[in-house]
Amino acid sequence: MSTSIEKEMVLPENEVENIELLSSIEDAYGGVTVEMKEPMDSKLFASMLGSSLSYWIQQKKRAVWIKLPIEFSNLVQPAVKEGFRYHHAESDYLMLVKWILETSDTLPANASHRVGIGAFVMNDKGEVLVVQERNGRFKGTNVWKLPTGTVDEGEDIWKAAVREVKEETGWMRVEDYAAQPFNQKNEIFKNMARICLTKSEKDYTGFSTMSSTTSSGKRTYMYFNNKDFEPSHRDGARIMF
Template sequence: MDSVAFTSMLKASIMHWKQQGKKGVWIKLPIELVNLIEPAVKEGFYYHHAEPEYLMLVYWIPETANTLPPNASHRTGVGAFVMNENGEVLVVQEKSAKMRGIWKFPTGVVEEGEDICEAAVREVKEETGIDAKFVEILAFR
């Protein structure tokens, strides 16, 4: 889309949204339409977050406190304490260059939308090949 035509349509849309009493507007721009980012920002939109295939822009219309949720600012990690029927605890050696050789519990990152309990079981399987059964959360920080 041409940026001049987009700007014209965006200005008309903003006026329409204001008349409708809308509060927050989200624009998900595919990465191929990068030429439309500057005109949107000039009209008051701001960056919310970016992904490899798109950029999300938002606009808060009323002159009240903005209640649009912020983007995620963290990732969740898990560590698994695995003990067999003989009371033996499972540990693995770190492979990353910085901590190579350090003994630790199996750990990893929870994938987007993944249940934290399932993530712990998955990480144990990925790092050791062992099928573990989730019992309980021992700590959360």
């Protein structure tokens, strides 16, 4: 049994025919992931992969990821012939990837860890710079958030923060940002809002570690200065978190 679905694809000559394509799942960044779960002859796989790539290119997908369990190593060669490269490997699978959109390849390199940054920028009107994401987990949620991103390999953290800020626009009252339901319910974002408000009201330097939990239940750590960290006050009114 092959891991496949049937799709109707428009050929360059505007002819239409039913062809068998590899099963795929769309990701949040405009790409697709193929996870092979059943054995397949390498020649059949090569044929289906070629047809699937043509279809995904027509659909203007950005990239294709193929997850091959170790027992399907016979499929590595036809994937490599189609231009796929190794991205990373674990003990039981190999992940291959190919950028197919006609733009610069922005696929992240595999890493043992990732450094994330966020920028808190406030003007003299008490407004904070916020963004709504066009891709990722916040796409279509109407959540306003601080400019965030990841630090590139070899990049200074402060330079990454400046780079992310330059890509963003949009302002809102800092109290409105902190009061958003998502910020109130999410432990990490709630603490980030408290830290940023503390910084805006008084001197705030140094870093300490706060253990926290992501929305998916993973343990993570925030580094900040707990010396000046206390409930915020603005204009004599207590801001509740």
